[in-house]
Amino acid sequence: MIPDKFCPDVLYGTGCSDTSCIAEHDVILCELCIVVCSPASNYDSHIRGQSHRTNLQLATTLPGRLGAEDLRRCTVCSFNIPMDAWGIHLAAPAHKKHEQLAILRNAYEQAERNKRGINVSLEDGVDFGVVTLEQAAEGDIQTAVTVTNETSEWISMLHTEVRSRIPGHAKFTVTPNTTNVPLRTGQPLRFSVAFRHTQLGRYDARLEFTFRAAAGNFVIARRLRIAVGDYEDHELLKPVTPFVRSRRMHWSVDGPVLPGVAPPREIMNWRRELRHxxxxxxxxxxxxxxxxxxxxxxxxxxxxxxxxxxxxxxxxxxxxxxxxxxxxxxxxxxxxxxxxxxxxxxxxxxxxxxxxxxxxxxxxxxxxxxxxxxxxxxxxxxxxxxxxxxxxxxxxxxxxxxxxxxxxxxxxxxRTPLRRQHQALVAPIRSPQRLLFPVSGFEGLERPVVASDLRLGLFNSTIGGNPAQLEAVISILQLKIGAAPFIVFGPPGTGKTVTIVEAILQILLLNPEAKVLACAPSNSAADILAQRLTSLSPEELFRCNAAFREPGSLPADLLAYSYRPTHQFSLPSLAQLAKYRVIVSTCNNASFAYNIGLPEGHFTHVFVDEAGQASEPEVLVAIKPLALDDTRVILSGDPKQLGPVIRSSVAREFGMEKSYLERLMALPLYSGERGRGTTYVKLTKNYRSHEAILQYPNEKFYDGELEVCGLPSSINAFLNSRQLVSPKYPVVFHAISGRNEREATSPSYFNIDEAIQVKAYVAALLQDKRHPVHAEDIGVIAPYHAQVRKIRRLLKESGLGTVKVGSVEEFQGQERRVIIVSTVRSSADLLAYDAKFTLGFLSNPRRFNVAMTRAKSLLVVVGDAAILCVDPLWRAFMNHIFLRNGWRGDEPTWDVNAPVLTDADYADELRDAIAAEMNSVMSMLPPEQDMEAEANVERGQWEGGDSADW
The missing domain is CATH 2.40.10.170 (Thrombin, subunit H)
Structure with missing residues (x-):
């Protein structure tokens, strides 16, 4: 960590008035570039440099020092700090890390400057700009660099070297590779810098000339940059404006706030008012x-x-x-x-x-x-x-x-959705233990059922060939009065919604008095449930919609099952509601039943599909207010996939991110073989994916129990495709070196290089006549909203706009023949990389599981292997693909045969690379400019980071 050498009043304030201060004052902070210039004389050369000039051209205003009156701006960390915490902040490891990087940026600048009479041309470095893949592959991209001794001093060039972000992966070369050559006064040496590669992406390196002089060795460096891709695509997707953290608006209201008139809505005869x-x-x-x-x-x-x-x-x-x-x-x-x-x-x-x-x-x-x-x-x-x-x-x-x-x-x-959830929590409940904390004695069945227990005429005959689905249906039909919630554990592609629909139809057939409430967390999931029940008549099935739902978002085949007397959705009379045999709603909107006045126990069965995606209070809206002892509750979902979206890190800390379904399954009543068949059934036949796609998530999340049962014509559709690395292995990991970028005030990341690579795959797939596929059969998943928007725009401009591009959340419950995943996070500059926080929520196992299990016949993952490898889950996944010959791009830098430890901190490897980078930069500086004391990094202290966004 940097010793407290620089006076903070000079570095971050207007000057030091303490005559006894022993800290160094010969320092200036460039707030625009966040570069610490020491000695202060370096500031003049810094502001003449290309980096500062570029930042000055892009910037509209300098970062402000002050936020609100009780805040002070830390320009190094880009945060407003409470005045009473300023001293604590300056001493914190996170601030020290950012300060280290600011000092190191100056060290880079000093290493890149001509010195001691040696003039290396191209002082601003070499930026080849954007070149095509064909140009890069041919290797005809080159430029000349000259080195001239402009003094009479004896100086020799010891050697030249190109350093890349990843050792051994430099795609730049320098010729001739001169060693120990005298530099005669006024006689320049000429070098050629060339680039050759066969992959799209962003490539940065550093060309170092090491010299020997009487006063000691020194180094002059030049940065090398190139982007391999399409120039027009880069121009289309580049940041519209530089990223600046959004400023919070100061809102001061004195006096009353004058209200407008609410939109007209149908007056409902609510029997129970919703409290605030x-x-x-x-x-x-x-x-x-x-x-x-x-x-x-x-x-x-x-x-x-x-x-x-x-x-x-x-x-x-x-x-x-x-x-x-x-x-x-x-x-x-x-x-x-x-x-x-x-x-x-x-x-x-x-x-x-x-x-x-x-x-x-x-x-x-x-x-x-x-x-x-x-x-x-x-x-x-x-x-x-x-x-x-x-x-x-x-x-x-x-x-x-x-x-x-x-x-x-x-x-x-x-606040209405939250108020409904509070209402559910305070609603009295007849059997709190069986619904909230069931123990032994609340099992729904005495023993697991077998097919002979109940002979059924199945509505969906395929269920007869799936023992687990049939077991789930029979189990639901035979649940005891007072049973704990019964769970249908449905991993990806196993047909849990099909199972639930069959169970509902069988209930209605066998029990003429049955009334079913079927819910899901989202409108799209609830619509799917309703669509699969349209064998019922509009007099039997009602799709309950929120009043202000956009009418165009409701599938056309459900209009007859909804109630929309005017321009808004509404509810029919209480008497009519009581007649429906099945009502389908979102979990939150299910509060209508309680507020409109349906009596307790009206629903004999309550089903919640995709229950793992909703918070516990949200699911309880559908269950708690009207449930009696004889109300059967059935949950279906997968606790290994996405849980509820909880924005507050504080709420997550205390368990709100754990769904009701997941919490129940962690109870002893549902554990292992004890609960299997009596409190839950696990579906195991996967009808979606090729074995190669399913294998890793199956082993990682489902104990290897999932069976590949998809139609061969579907799951084998891309075998022998030219898009594969191995003809019989329809999984590709495409390693690419890109760059994280942000724009305007959006904190969301995008990666132009990955977007261009995604476009290349989409275009190639649609042009492949031997393996025909429609654009609607291709899905692109990106974990960041900014990347979703960039890829959508790029595909639209290329005439490929019908390909669905969305977040992981948008794809949960969906499937496509082809899925392409862009992981986004990358860093061509290791020094801008924070190993602990860079992956962000990308390292969430559930998000990973959903993304990797949407594809039927082809899965392509585009990402920066050098960054993803810090996470054990991703490292093991990439090892899995590499060892099966599904890897494209630069090979892994780690041992793919070494066991991956789930609790290992593989970020240490990147910290080592960062430390090596720092030491390398410091070694370039001549003795009078040595900053090692200020910038030497202790690896164990690289734990800080800008985690505020996460």
Whole structure:
């Protein structure tokens, strides 16, 4: 770690007034480039350098030193720090690490400057720009570099060397490879720098000339850069503006906020009103603590010290909901708009909101939006009436005049879903133990069933050939009164929804009095359930929709099963609702049954499909308010796939990220062979994927129990394809060196090089006449929203826009013949890399599992192996592919035959590379500019990082 050599008042302030200060003051921080210049005389050469000039051209304003009055800006870390924590921040390892890098950037600059009378041409380095793959493969990309001794001093060139990010992977060469050659005054030596490679990507290296002089050896370096790809694609996808962290808008409201008029909606005869459940004042105060760890410590002491139990279940989850609500409200502030204009359209005012069509921010009809003139004054609460693509139309108070005035806009959180979950938590329950903490005696069955226990005429005959599916259906039909929730554990492609639908239809057939509530966390999943039940008539099946659901988002074949008397969805009469045999809803919207007045016990069966994707309070909305002892509860899902999306790290710390399904399956009643067949059934026949695609996740997540049962014509469709490395192995890992980038105020990452490689695969697949595939059969998954947008744009511009591109969450429950995964995270510059935090949520095992199990017949993963290998799960996956000859691109730098330890910190390998890089840079500097004392890194201290975004 850097000793405290530099005076922080000089480095980060306006100067030091302490006459007794012994720290070094001969230093200047360039806030624009975040470079520490020491001695201060280096600042003049720094600002003349290409890097500073480029940053100055791109920047619109210098980073501010101060945020709010009680905050101080740390330009090195790009964070606003509370004034009372400034000293603690400067001493923290995370700050020291960023300070190290700032000093090291200056060391790089010094190494790249001509010195001691030696002039190396191309002082700004060599940037070949963007070249085509054909040019790179031919190797005709080269430039000349000259070295001239402009003094009479005796100096010789010891050697030349090209250093790359990954040792041994340099694609640049320098000729001639001169060693120990005298440099005669005025007689330049000429060198040729060339590049040759056969892969797309970004390649950076450093050309080092080592010289010997009487005063000692020294080095002059030149940076080498090239991008292999398509110039037009790079221009299309490059950052629109440099990334700058979004500033939080200062919102000050004095006096009343004038409301607009809410959109018209059908008046419902609610028997039970939905309460508000505001955040308690004491909890709100704790949540204002800036440090997440301090917040966690306070909450553990005040609210969570006893852990979750049946006695405190209500208070425990109510507190978690409030914590999550606070975080959601704070996150919405990221979408604050400053200085925007409204367009008056009749009685409404419209506003363009970038990202609205992608629900960033998520705005629905009936939401409220706060508005205030940019200079302050009267605040208004607008009511959203219409949403069209990226325009929202709002009703304001009659005194609002939008035209010609600039306003600040803040989106507000729609609390209705959270209020419904609070309502479910406080609802009285007849049998809390059997639903929340079941123990021995609550098994649904005395023993596992066998096919002969119940002879069924199956609606779906294929279930008869699947013993686990048939067992699940029979088990559900024979559940005892008072049984604990029964779980259908459905790994990818095993047909859990098919199983649930068969069970529902059998219940209706065998029990004329049965009434079923079938739910799922999302509209899309609920729609699938309803579509598979359309053998029922509209008098038997009702698809319940939220009032302001966009009508166009409902599949056309479900319109007859919905109720939309006007321009909005609604509910029929209570009497009509009571007649339906099956009602399908999202989990949250299932609160309608309780609020409209259906009696307890009305539903004989409650099914929740994809239950692993919802939080416990969300699932309980569908179960807890109306369940009696004889209400059978059936959950289906996979605890090994994506869980609920929880935004608050504090709420995750106390268990809210664990779904109801996962928590139940961790109880002894559901454990291992004891519960199998009596409290849960595990489906094992996979009808989706080729064996090569399924093998790794099967072994990693499902104990190797999954059987490959897909149709050969489907799963073998791409064998012998030219896109494969091995003709019989339809899995490819394509190693590519790219670069993380961000733009504007979005913290989301994109990777242009990977996007171009994805496009290349899509185009090649669609052109392959021997293995024909439609664009609709190809899916592209990226874990970052910015990459999703970039790939969508690139494919659209290339006439390939019908290929679905989405996040991992968007693909859960879906499948495609071909899946291409772009992992995004990369770093051509090791010094900008933080091994602990770079992978972010990419290293989440569940996210990995979902992404790798969507493909039927071809899986292609595009990523930076040198970065992904720090995670044990990814390292083992890449080893698996490499050893089966599915690898394309530069080979792994680690031993692929060595066992992978699940708890190992493979980031140490990158830390070693970073330390070696630092030592190499420091060794370039002549003795009078040696900064080793300031910049030497202790590997054990490289634990900090900008984790605030995660």
């Amino acid at each position: 459940f505001p955040i308690p004042g004491e909890l709100a105060e704790i949540l204002q603590i800036r440090s997440p760890q301090d917040t966690i410590d306070r909450l553990r002491e005040r609210c969570f010290h006893d852990g979750l139990s049946q006695a405190n279940h209500l208070d425990y989850f109510a507190t978690l909901l409030w914590i999550e609500e606070h975080r959601m409200a704070e996150d919405l502030k990221m979408y604050d708009m400053i200085g925007v204009e409204f367009v008056q359209e009749g009685k409404l005012h419209s506003l363009h909101v970038h990202g609205l069509a992608e629900k960033r921010p998520s705005v629905t009809i009936g939401d409220t939006i706060l508005v205030q003139a940019s200079g302050g004054g009267q605040a208004f609460k607008g009511m959203v009436h219409e949403i069209q693509e990226e325009r929202v139309r709002i009703n304001f108070h009659a005194s609002f005049h939008g035209t010609g005035t600039h306003y600040n806009v803040r989106f507000t959180l729609n």
